[in-house]
Amino acid sequence: MPARTEHDAQVLSGLIEGKREAFEIVYRRHNASMVRVASAILRNRASAEEIAQETWIAVLRNIGGFEGRSSLAGWIFTILSNKAKTRAKRDGLSVSLDTSADDSTFDDAFDGRGRWRDMPELWDEMTPERIVDGRQILACVGDAIDGLPPAQRAVLVLRGQQDLDAEEVCAILGITEGNMRVLLHRARLSLRQSLDRIGG
Amino acid sequence: MLTCRDLSHQADAFLDGELGLWKRLRIRLHLSMCEGCSRFMDQMRTTRSLLRAEADVAESGEIAGIDTILAAFHEGKQSGG
Known part of the structure; x- marks a missing residue:
């Protein structure tokens, strides 16, 4: 075991x-x-x-x-x-999560032939211990997670942090597996972009 | 030919181990020739590990709420609720 x-x-x-x-x-x-x-x-x-x-x-x-x-x-x-x-x-709120996740913003990173417009940065010192503006980088990660659209945030937490099975995540949130994958990918890309802004 | 944009869309599935042999090979071949995508893939790996590290920090955080919960639970048991 x-x-x-x-x-x-x-x-x-x-x-x-x-x-x-x-x-x-x-x-x-x-x-x-x-x-x-x-x-x-x-x-x-x-x-x-x-x-x-x-x-x-x-x-x-x-x-x-x-x-x-x-x-x-x-x-x-x-x-x-x-x-x-x-x-x-x-409380009269909509129960279903908005599962739309638009990838088009990220696609701007590429030219017409699908190549990087700008070379991604090297993240040499992106460690949990790193301090940015007086705070540990993990606090910035926390803020970035909290700033995600609700459906992306829920999927990212359940799948990317709590390690639940894909089927469990879909059942809990009432979404399809295809939706879940897109949301997860989009959420991780957003997080990457937030970290990139902090600087490589 | 796999473009950098194609690779970026498959990066997550690649890191999750969800791609078949042929797709994995195509990605590895592209990575061996493309500095930009190698950096991008490293960034995605780092993003994942920071995400997990953030959850670990939460795990070692405060547990002030525990006593309220246990009190409510025991109260419910005593009143048969």
């Missing part, structure tokens, strides 16, 4: 037994992402934090019934997304 999977099984049984340490591990791993995904659906940070909190209470109440048909993370984010959609409906 791979170490991570074995560790996950221990965390899961700790969670079922109501151990605080197990809850702390799972909370640390997912809470910030949960708030981001919920705010992508609700367009409101305060409501998203409330929904994340409600989701955790539901997770603790129902963990005994978790059957392992999806990953634990997939199960948690499904509860979150259902709660966020219910809240969105109650």
